[in-house]
Amino acid sequence: MHISEGVAPIGIALAGAAIAVPCIAVGLRALRDEQIPRAALTASVLFVSTLVIRLPIGPSSVHPLLGGLAGLFLGWAAMPVFLVSLFLQALLFQFGGITTLGINTVVMGLPAVLVYYLFNGRVRKAGAGKSAFFWGMMAGVTAYLVSFVLWATALILCGKQMGPIVGIALIPNIIVAVAEGIFTGFVAAFLLRVYPSVFELSAARSKGGKR
Amino acid sequence: MTGTRRLVSLRDIHFSHEGGRSVLAGASFDLFDRQRIGLCGHVGSGKTTILHIIMGLLRPDSGIVEVFGERREKEKDFRDVRGRAGLLFQDPDDQLFCPTVLEDTAFGPLNQGYSREEALEISNSMLHLLGLGGFGERITHHLSGGEKRLVSLATVLAMKPEVLLLDEPFSGLDPRSSERIVEILAGLSQAMIIVSHDRSFLENATESSLVVSDGIISGQQA
Amino acid sequence: MTGTRRLVSLRDIHFSHEGGRSVLAGASFDLFDRQRIGLCGHVGSGKTTILHIIMGLLRPDSGIVEVFGERREKEKDFRDVRGRAGLLFQDPDDQLFCPTVLEDTAFGPLNQGYSREEALEISNSMLHLLGLGGFGERITHHLSGGEKRLVSLATVLAMKPEVLLLDEPFSGLDPRSSERIVEILAGLSQAMIIVSHDRSFLENATESSLVVSDGIISGQQA
Amino acid sequence: MSCATYYTGDTYIHRLDPRPKVVATLAFSVLAALTSHPGVLVAGLILGAFLVSLARISSDALLKRLLRLNIFMLLLFILVPLTFPGEPLFMVGTLLYSYEGLMWSVIVTLKANAIVLVFAALMGTVDPFVLGHAFHHLKVPEKLTHLFMFTLRYIDVLHHEYMALIRAMKTRGFIPSMRIHTYRSYAYLTGMLIVRSLERSERVMEAMKCRGYDGEFHVVSHFHFEKRDAIFLLITSAVLVILSVAIYTNRGRLW
Numbered sequence: 051m052h053i054s055e056g057v058a059p060i061g062i063a064l065a066g067a068a069i070a071v072p073c074i075a076v077g078l079r080a081l082r083d084e085q086i087p088r089a090a091l092t093a094s095v096l097f098v099s100t101l102v103i104r105l106p107i108g109p110s111s112v113h114p115l116l117g118g119l120a121g122l123f124l125g126w127a128a129m130p131v132f133l134v135s136l137f138l139q140a141l142l143f144q145f146g147g148i149t150t151l152g153i154n155t156v157v158m159g160l161p162a163v164l165v166y167y168l169f170n171g172r173v174r175k176a177g178a179g180k181s182a183f184f185w186g187m188m189a190g191v192t193a194y195l196v197s198f199v200l201w202a203t204a205l206i207l208c209g210k211q212m213g214p215i216v217g218i219a220l221i222p223n224i225i226v227a228v229a230e231g232i233f234t235g236f237v238a239a240f241l242l243r244v245y246p247s248v249f250e251l252s253a254a255r256s257k258g259g260k261r
Numbered sequence: 262m263t264g265t266r267r268l269v270s271l272r273d274i275h276f277s278h279e280g281g282r283s284v285l286a287g288a289s290f291d292l293f294d295r296q297r298i299g300l301c302g303h304v305g306s307g308k309t310t311i312l313h314i315i316m317g318l319l320r321p322d323s324g325i326v327e328v329f330g331e332r333r334e335k336e337k338d339f340r341d342v343r344g345r346a347g348l349l350f351q352d353p354d355d356q357l358f359c360p361t362v363l364e365d366t367a368f369g370p371l372n373q374g375y376s377r378e379e380a381l382e383i384s385n386s387m388l389h390l391l392g393l394g395g396f397g398e399r400i401t402h403h404l405s406g407g408e409k410r411l412v413s414l415a416t417v418l419a420m421k422p423e424v425l426l427l428d429e430p431f432s433g434l435d436p437r438s439s440e441r442i443v444e445i446l447a448g449l450s451q452a453m454i455i456v457s458h459d460r461s462f463l464e465n466a467t468e469s470s471l472v473v474s475d476g477i478i479s480g481q482q483a
Numbered sequence: 484m485t486g487t488r489r490l491v492s493l494r495d496i497h498f499s500h501e502g503g504r505s506v507l508a509g510a511s512f513d514l515f516d517r518q519r520i521g522l523c524g525h526v527g528s529g530k531t532t533i534l535h536i537i538m539g540l541l542r543p544d545s546g547i548v549e550v551f552g553e554r555r556e557k558e559k560d561f562r563d564v565r566g567r568a569g570l571l572f573q574d575p576d577d578q579l580f581c582p583t584v585l586e587d588t589a590f591g592p593l594n595q596g597y598s599r600e601e602a603l604e605i606s607n608s609m610l611h612l613l614g615l616g617g618f619g620e621r622i623t624h625h626l627s628g629g630e631k632r633l634v635s636l637a638t639v640l641a642m643k644p645e646v647l648l649l650d651e652p653f654s655g656l657d658p659r660s661s662e663r664i665v666e667i668l669a670g671l672s673q674a675m676i677i678v679s680h681d682r683s684f685l686e687n688a689t690e691s692s693l694v695v696s697d698g699i700i701s702g703q704q705a
Numbered sequence: 706m707s708c709a710t711y712y713t714g715d716t717y718i719h720r721l722d723p724r725p726k727v728v729a730t731l732a733f734s735v736l737a738a739l740t741s742h743p744g745v746l747v748a749g750l751i752l753g754a755f756l757v758s759l760a761r762i763s764s765d766a767l768l769k770r771l772l773r774l775n776i777f778m779l780l781l782f783i784l785v786p787l788t789f790p791g792e793p794l795f796m797v798g799t800l801l802y803s804y805e806g807l808m809w810s811v812i813v814t815l816k817a818n819a820i821v822l823v824f825a826a827l828m829g830t831v832d833p834f835v836l837g838h839a840f841h842h843l844k845v846p847e848k849l850t851h852l853f854m855f856t857l858r859y860i861d862v863l864h865h866e867y868m869a870l871i872r873a874m875k876t877r878g879f880i881p882s883m884r885i886h887t888y889r890s891y892a893y894l895t896g897m898l899i900v901r902s903l904e905r906s907e908r909v910m911e912a913m914k915c916r917g918y919d920g921e922f923h924v925v926s927h928f929h930f931e932k933r934d935a936i937f938l939l940i941t942s943a944v945l946v947i948l949s950v951a952i953y954t955n956r957g958r959l960w
Contacts, residue, residue, distance in 0.1 A: 054774065054777050054778075054817060055816075055817045055820050055821055056737075056738075056813050056814070056815075056816035056817025056818070056820060057813055057817070058738065059738065060735065060738040060739045063738050075846075078846060078849060081848060081852075083920050083922075084910055084920070086851050086852055086855060087580070087855055087906040087909045087910050088903060088907075088910075089852060090851075090852050090854075090855030090858075090859065090906070091855070091902035091903065091905055091906040091909075092899070092902065092903070092906075093852065093856040094855075094856050094860045094863045094902065095863055095895070095898050095899050095902045097856065097860055097863075098860060098863045098864050098898070099867075099895045099898065102864070102867060102871075103891050103894075104881070105887075105888060105891065106881050106882055106883045106887060107883065108883060114895075116895075119895075130849055130852055131852070133849070134849070134852055134853050134856050137853070138833070138856070138857070138860075140824075141828060141829070141833060141836075143770070144770040144773065144774060144821060144824075144825070147817070147820065147821070147824075148731070148734050148824055148828075149734045149735070149737075149738045149820060209785075209809070210788075211785045211806060211809065212785070213788060214784045214787065214788055215780065215781075215784055215785075218784075229888070232888050233888055233891065233892050233895075234892075235892075236888060236889050236892030236893065236896075237893075237895050237896045237899075239360075240892060240893050240896030240897075241896050241899065241900070243360045243361070243400060244360050244400055244401075244403075244897075244900055245402075245899075245900045248900075248903060303657060304656060304657050304658070305657035316876050318875070318876065340880065343875065343876050343877070343878050344878045347876075350869075350873055352869075354901075355869040355870060355872075355873050356873045358870050358873075358874070358890075358893050358894050358897040359893050360893065360896070364893075368874075368877055368879070368890065369877040369878060371886050372877060372879050372886075373878055402897070402900060403502060405504070405526075405527045406525075406526035406527045407525075407526065407527065416877065417877075420877065432680075433525060433526035433680050434525060434526060435525035435528070435696070436525075438525075535911075538915055540911045540914070540915070562917075565914060565915050565916075565917060570912075570915045572908065572912055574908070576905075577905060577908040577909050577911075577912050580855065580858060580909050580912065580913065581854075581858075582834035582837065582854055582857070583834065586924075589923070590913075590916055590918075590923065591916040591917055593923040594916060594917030594918060594921075594923075595917055599923070602923075622832070622834060623858070624858060624861045624862065638916065639916075642916065642917070
């Protein structure tokens with residue numbers, strides 16, 4: 051989900067960047083130097099998975115966005131991680147774009163941060179099994195839908211005439227949100243069983259955040 | 262012991278890597294029903310490549326690949342092969358990806374169309390057969406190297422393959438685990454190709470062995 | 484050839500993994516000046532663990548670690564060790580984390596306090612020494628497996644270590660690359676510990692080899 | 706992952722110092738986002754096409770990307786004029802297709818294509834790692850630069866791990882379909898990759914420590930600002946100034 055290059059007038063592009071920059075700064079501050087390899091490896095996984103995995107929906111298929119998943123264990127670090135990931139997508143594949151980088155980082159990153167505060171604790175307490183899946187799913191659906199709302203808002207701010215595009219996108223995106231949720235639920239359940247400490251990483255991070 | 266049905270037949274296979282380095286240059290060989298063949302050769306000689314060509318994971322530049330009596334060329338032709346031949350990868354970490362041993366073993370049967378209950382039952386009985394009875398709920402990622410190798414073998418056998426392709430099943434294992442695997446293999450009825458750079462184990466586990474070198478397969482031995 | 488200065492001494496080391504699985508149970512051994520020792524053993528026997536304990540990347544549950552004549556216990560004690568002992572990791576992708584070969588080779592010397600010019604000069608001459616003269620500007624992740632291993636070795640040697648700890652330096656390499664590494668190692672003057680599950684290469688590269696099994700180190704051979 | 710960027714060439718554009726290229730791309734993008742003047746945007750498009758041809762970028766790969774971009778633009782052309790108030794060009798059922806809406810879509814399309822062409826010609830011709838170095842010299846926050854470099858370094862490694870696992874899944878008869886089994890399997894695959902990369906990050910940190918890492922990361926690369934870079938900077942600045950003046954003097958006018 052991204053705003054295409056060229057769509058955002060300069061005011062909206064700058065507003066997007068103005069929101070993104072302080073959030074990215076908070077994310078970077080939370081990241082201690084020795085945690086950079088960890089954040090980067092996570093960014094690489096998210097980057098590769100979003101590009102290569104296609105979840106089948108009916109006759110078609112979609113790429114997962116993984117905003118909810120990233121949020122669950124990255125917290126504020128999700129902001130710089132998505133900035134890097136989106137910049138690479140623009141650079142290597144021309145998804146999104148340079149003028150809309152700020153907006154797109156906000157669209158993807160802020161819901162991830164939100165999900166961290168809403169669901170990280172719940173997933174940690176869930177214990178392996180059905181409830182881990184449930185809270186993971188909630189994280190996936192929530193992040194996806196909030197991203198959609200931010201995307202739609204940004205698009206309409208770019209021009210009221212974009213309304214119909216948002217309208218057309220609404221129903222498919224609700225379906226995709228469910229797919230994203232199921233996928234995120236399974237990943238969360240997997241991680242909680244195999245490597246539960248992953249959900250503690252970012253707690254450790256904010257504790258030792260100040261250098 | 263060798264049967265008369267030809268399961269695998271490679272004819273004049275040429276294969277080079279993307280970079281252009283030639284690996285196979287006219288390799289040919291046959292595997293018959295109930296036959297157990299060992300393939301040995303150095304690292305990089307193309308042993309693994311041969312197994313991957315049989316499974317359709319790599320396409321040869323030229324040559325004929327026949328599996329289960331039919332010529333296989335396109336991705337679609339190999340779907341049937343993959344349901345009927347089992348490949349054990351060299352590194353169990355490339356093969357195992359589910360949280361628990363039971364789920365990993367059930368993955369193949371689920372792909373073959375069994376229901377979840379049936380698949381879990383097949384897995385359980387396969388784990389028992391390999392002496393991994395209590396392993397079902399163990400977290401795969403936390404197993405030791407030898408245990409992972411055994412579980413990989415279980416995931417392959419759970420699909421009841423007609424042919425087994427085993428890539429370095431003994432490498433790096435302690436003697437006990439290696440012997441355990443030789444024992445298990447001896448108890449199976451399938452035809453198999455075992456790739457290894459360790460001739461002594463190959464001789465224990467197979468009837469004849471071939472050498473892969475300079476891009477060809479040679480030297481059938483009794 | 485063996486000198487009299489004791490570089491590394493482990494005494495009665497016990498170590499278990501987080502999960503509780505015991506790996507080392509009373510392992511002891513010494514490395515003297517100019518000595519070249521091979522450690523062999525099966526996957527999971529604890530060979531890598533021993534190297535990581537010497538470097539202070541893992542702390543033993545009990546036992547005494549002495550490196551360069553001093554007892555090492557805390558993180559701080561090992562800073563000095565890491566500047567003077569060079570560890571070659573099993574997977575070059577763990578070791579080569581910089582974008583270009585030259586940067587990766589210069590990383591160590593820069594941390595040792597050399598200026599940028601000096602560090603680059605050290606790196607360049609080290610690359611030349613290993614026959615990697617033109618490699619400086621190459622992007623690390625585009626290298627082949629054998630090239631990556633050689634570059635990893637260059638990054639370690641660039642720090643002019645007094646002791647080399649090599650973890651499976653031959654694994655996964657074709658015979659030519661392995662021989663190249665044996666040759667390079669033969670030309671070095673440092674004491675070294677080489678870990679490998681492949682006895683034949685170990686015998687080429689070391690004077691004596693020890694076996695790690697059941698948590699202890701045994702069987703000094705001539 | 707063998708991503709198709711265009712940095713492998715050896716043209717005048719490729720040889721330029723990456724720093725002025727980054728700055729020029731940013732300045733141009735802001736300028737293009739700033740204006741709605743079709744004349745200026747057409748000039749920008751021509752500039753982009755000129756740079757792309759100077760860099761001899763393979764037209765196949767570039768066209769594929771432009772196509773993807775313009776499919777979205779096509780959607781704009783179909784939908785936007787139907788709701789944009791203005792003079793009707795023609796009717797679609799009861800809806801009117803407005804001239805103003807059409808013009809708006811034209812402008813957005815011109816903007817997008819101009820920016821993408823310049824971006825491809827200037828940023829796409831820098832090796833991404835070199836770009837990381839350029840960021841360092843352009844005073845991008847250090848942690849962000851390192852995050853960028855490390856991410857880039859491990860994308861290929863992760864992609865290989867993914868390929869190995871997906872290949873094993875295939876050999877065990879996995880064919881993706883609209884079943885919960887498919888979702889679960891892909892999720893496990895992703896989960897496994899996450900676990901393995903977290904473990905790898907520990908090993909990378911250990912390797913860094915072994916080589917004396919003490920919290921500081923030294924960047925070695927150095928760029929040489931040469932005469933051709935000065936000429937490039939001069940010409941680009943001139944073009945950007947001319948475009949700015951054109952934008953300023955033509956405010957509110959269409960041509």
